[in-house]
Amino acid sequence: MARAVTTQHKVVVTAAAWAVALIIFFPILYTIITSFKSEQEAIQGFDLIPSFTFESYADVQSQYNYFKPFMNSVIISVGSTILALLIAVPAAWSMAFSPTRRTKDILMWMLSTKMMPAVAVLMPIYLLFRDFGLLDSRIGLTVMLMLINLPIVVWMLYTYFREIPGEILEAARMDGASLWNEIVYVLTPMAIPGIASTMLLNIILAWNEAFWTIRLTTTEAAPLTAFITSFSSPQGLFWAKLSAASTLAIAPILVMGWFSQKQLVRGLTFGAVK
Amino acid sequence: MATRQTQTLARSMLAPAVIVLFIWMIYPLLRTIYFSFMRYNLQRPETYGFTGWNNYYYLFLDGGFWPSIVNTLVLVVGVLLITVVGGILLGMLLDQPMFGQGIVRILVISPFFVMPPVAALVWKNMILSPSYGVAADIAKFIGISPVDWFAQFPLFSVIMIVAWQWLPFATLILLTALQSLDGEQKEAAEMDGAGFLSRFWYLTLPHLARSITVVILIQTIFLLGVYAEILVTTGGGPGYASTNLPYLIYKVASVGGDVGRGSAGGVIAVILANIVAIFLMRAVGKNLDK
Numbered sequence: 001m002a003r004a005v006t007t008q009h010k011v012v013v014t015a016a017a018w019a020v021a022l023i024i025f026f027p028i029l030y031t032i033i034t035s036f037k038s039e040q041e042a043i044q045g046f047d048l049i050p051s052f053t054f055e056s057y058a059d060v061q062s063q064y065n066y067f068k069p070f071m072n073s074v075i076i077s078v079g080s081t082i083l084a085l086l087i088a089v090p091a092a093w094s095m096a097f098s099p100t101r102r103t104k105d106i107l108m109w110m111l112s113t114k115m116m117p118a119v120a121v122l123m124p125i126y127l128l129f130r131d132f133g134l135l136d137s138r139i140g141l142t143v144m145l146m147l148i149n150l151p152i153v154v155w156m157l158y159t160y161f162r163e164i165p166g167e168i169l170e171a172a173r174m175d176g177a178s179l180w181n182e183i184v185y186v187l188t189p190m191a192i193p194g195i196a197s198t199m200l201l202n203i204i205l206a207w208n209e210a211f212w213t214i215r216l217t218t219t220e221a222a223p224l225t226a227f228i229t230s231f232s233s234p235q236g237l238f239w240a241k242l243s244a245a246s247t248l249a250i251a252p253i254l255v256m257g258w259f260s261q262k263q264l265v266r267g268l269t270f271g272a273v274k
Numbered sequence: 275m276a277t278r279q280t281q282t283l284a285r286s287m288l289a290p291a292v293i294v295l296f297i298w299m300i301y302p303l304l305r306t307i308y309f310s311f312m313r314y315n316l317q318r319p320e321t322y323g324f325t326g327w328n329n330y331y332y333l334f335l336d337g338g339f340w341p342s343i344v345n346t347l348v349l350v351v352g353v354l355l356i357t358v359v360g361g362i363l364l365g366m367l368l369d370q371p372m373f374g375q376g377i378v379r380i381l382v383i384s385p386f387f388v389m390p391p392v393a394a395l396v397w398k399n400m401i402l403s404p405s406y407g408v409a410a411d412i413a414k415f416i417g418i419s420p421v422d423w424f425a426q427f428p429l430f431s432v433i434m435i436v437a438w439q440w441l442p443f444a445t446l447i448l449l450t451a452l453q454s455l456d457g458e459q460k461e462a463a464e465m466d467g468a469g470f471l472s473r474f475w476y477l478t479l480p481h482l483a484r485s486i487t488v489v490i491l492i493q494t495i496f497l498l499g500v501y502a503e504i505l506v507t508t509g510g511g512p513g514y515a516s517t518n519l520p521y522l523i524y525k526v527a528s529v530g531g532d533v534g535r536g537s538a539g540g541v542i543a544v545i546l547a548n549i550v551a552i553f554l555m556r557a558v559g560k561n562l563d564k
Contacts, residue, residue: 014372020364021381024441028384030408031396046411091291098284106292108555113299115551117499119520120540123533124305147298154291179280210390210502215528225502228391232398232506239399239406246392257387258380265450269488273447 028250035243042239056244066245069227073249075138076213076223077206080145081199084153087146089195092157093187097169107158114151118211129216138221141213145206153202156267160194197263200256204264207253224249303544309537316531329538333526336535341514342522346546349433349518350497354490356437361444361489362482368445369452379449386442390502397435398424398507428508428516435503440496444489451485452478494550498543519543 022029034042035057036050060066095103125144126135134140164187172186213225222230228249231242257264265273313325333339368379385393401408402423410420423431455478463473501520504510510517510525517525523543527536 010371010373013367013370014374017367017370017372017378018374020367021378024438025381025384027393027396027401027438028388030400031392034400043406045406046408087290087294090287094284094287098280100284106288110291110295112551112555113295115495115547116299116303117520117540117543117547119499119501119523120543120547121302121306122524123309123527123536123540124302126528127305127533128302147294150291150295150298179283204387208387208389211499214391214502214505215524225389225391228389228395229502229506231395232391242395242399246396250388250392253389254384254387257383261379261383261446262450264386265447268443268492269447273450273485273488 031243032247034239035247037240039238039240042243056240060241060245066248069222069224070248072138072221073207073223076141076145077203079142080149080206081202083142083146084150084202085195085199088150088153088157092154092161096158096161107155110151110154122215126215135216136218136221141216141221144212144216145209148209148212149202149205152205152267153198156198156201157194159266160198161191164190197260198267200260201263201267204253204257204260306537306540309533310541312534314533316533325534329534333535333538338514338517338522342517342519345429345516346498346518348429349436349500350494352433353437353440353497354493357440357444357493358486358489360441361448364445365448365452368449383442383446385438388439390439391506393439394435394503394506397438402431424508425512428512432503432507432516435507436497436500440493443493447485447489448482451482455481491550491553495547498547498550519546
């Protein structure tokens, strides 16, 4: 370091950054605080110190059966991610290691499917789901979320796989490894980190998807997005309970998100920014 | 060298993804285009039949159509302005040495992981509510009367919520880009006596140009489809004050049951998204050639 950073400068930067960060984080922080208040307390004006009651958490479970939408969210987001990986891993693999003249076009075309506005195809999908009895079903929603995230999954995997050096493959082939052995013993161990990151990001995206999950479900298959939306009607307006339900809904994904910052940049920019 | 056997295998590995995405792209789109020329109301299915351009005609005459187009654009541009300018400033702040940088980063990116209905309801009830919200508490504290945000500034309130969700994304990407800026170049510029502003203008901004483009284009795709935030806060109102195109289509098709007119709106949404898409594909495509 040629440029010395003065302590004074660092202190000023620290203060400014923390102030901005806390303002940005405040709505989340206040939600968490409010979730530990009683309903009475929650509307009694600004107060950062709750009475630390778990009343709202208990109520959310006993009155609204919170566990059900939570499990729906888990099943749908994990299920759609696994389904997407099953289809995307071979495809990304093939394009990364046996590229043809058309590979680039195929990738761009896959990306273009992501540009389709969801609302534009709402009615055909809704009617299709209705006719096949898929409305308000976890299977229907799982397939739906797999479809909308598949392009991102293929793209992310492709950018990861491309970083695996081709020489390794050649060396394995020279040693007489069959394609199957190549995949199992050479490529898979190198690809695991990329697949894991892709999986993490996709679960986050599926968990937070808030168009199809709301429009295609009513009660049985409703995940947390739809469940929380039901709190928008006036009779559902209980702040402490809303806060408890919200805290539970965002906590797991918040933690996963913190671990996947880098992958997030890469995944959501389709590898354009690393 | 790839043998014929590996080529066949490679193709069959690629096939499922291509087939699934092809069906997913083509089927609903063709149906939407088809419905947009049909008289098809779920509440009066017996009137089903070909109707030509009527759905488009009545959609354009709908009192909500032009406001919704304008609102869609205002929402996209408004959120982009806040997030890109905010993201550059915040990225530059976070790029400097400080205490607890890791935690600051975590706090700043967190809103991005909050699902839209939670973000919208928390803002609506606990922050912006005119009677009990934190904003009202602050207003009372400094002695001004609280603002009923969603009644008086509905679209602006929605913009604020959506910008809060996307600012972390812009910040994270621009910060990543800033970190790759060559430190020596910066120092050289500094030694040559370039001030902060000229360094920003001639060095930082050109370096960020590509990332800013990516941020704008990707956010635009998502911002054109903002839905849940409007559904749980203003419901598109008052009147059409905060109705964007997706919300209008939802109201016409899902609530009103008019599949035909809703589909005509869908076709308009596709055209709008495609205009953006063309630019995005170019930007991302360039990256592939490297």
